[in-house]
Amino acid sequence: MSDALPGLDQLRELPLPAAVSYWPQTWGWAVLAVLALLGGAWAAAAVWRDRRRNLYRRQALQALRRLEQEAANNPLAARGLPALLKRTALAAQPPAARAAVASLGGDAWLAYLERAVPRAFPEGSPELMRVLAYAPDETVRRLDSATLAQLIRASRQWMVKHHVAA
Incomplete structure (x- = not known):
């Protein structure tokens, strides 16, 4: 047996x-x-389809924000609210059902809004909508701003919660 240790030159890399x-x-x-x-x-296709389907809703809410800002300074600007609700409701319908919704007016139109989102509009909203749509400018100028703000909030709630038909 050898007592000599191997030298460093004999080591090899692993x-x-x-x-x-x-x-x-x-x-x-x-x-x-x-x-x-x-x-x-x-999942990406579902998100894209959902965003595309709700484009009209985002545009309507943006128009409602503009209308609300204008109505704070000029109550006559609130006259656009019934038309904005009607356009939103029409955009939510498939093409075959648009004619039925477009022909609604008066109490039938307000009943449609109520069926789409129950209890969205407070008491007196139908009369206030009629005033905004048909009353003389002086009557609209005399409207209570708190009542008008409540109707705009209810309209926003309706726009957010109503069902998309297709």
Whole structure:
């Protein structure tokens, strides 16, 4: 037996392990990756479809904000509220049902609004809508600003909660 220790020149580098592959080791992981990609694509398509379907709602709410700001300075600007509600309701309908909604007027129109979102409008709203649509300018100028603000809030609630038909 030799007491001599091996020299440093006899040491060798250890070999490095093979690089880890990013490719899945089994076909199950590949299937899971494909399913995850399909699920992500489906979710993205659903979000896109929902945003596209509710574009009219976002535009109507934006128009309502403008109308509310204008009505704070000039009560006559609130005359646009019934027409804005009607345009919003028409945009929510599929093309085949638009004629039926467009022909509604008076009590039938107000009943349609109530059916779409029950209890959205407070007591006296039908009369206030008639005043905004048909009364002389002096009558509209004399409207209570708190009542008008309450009607605008109710209209906003209706726009947010009404059902999209298609």
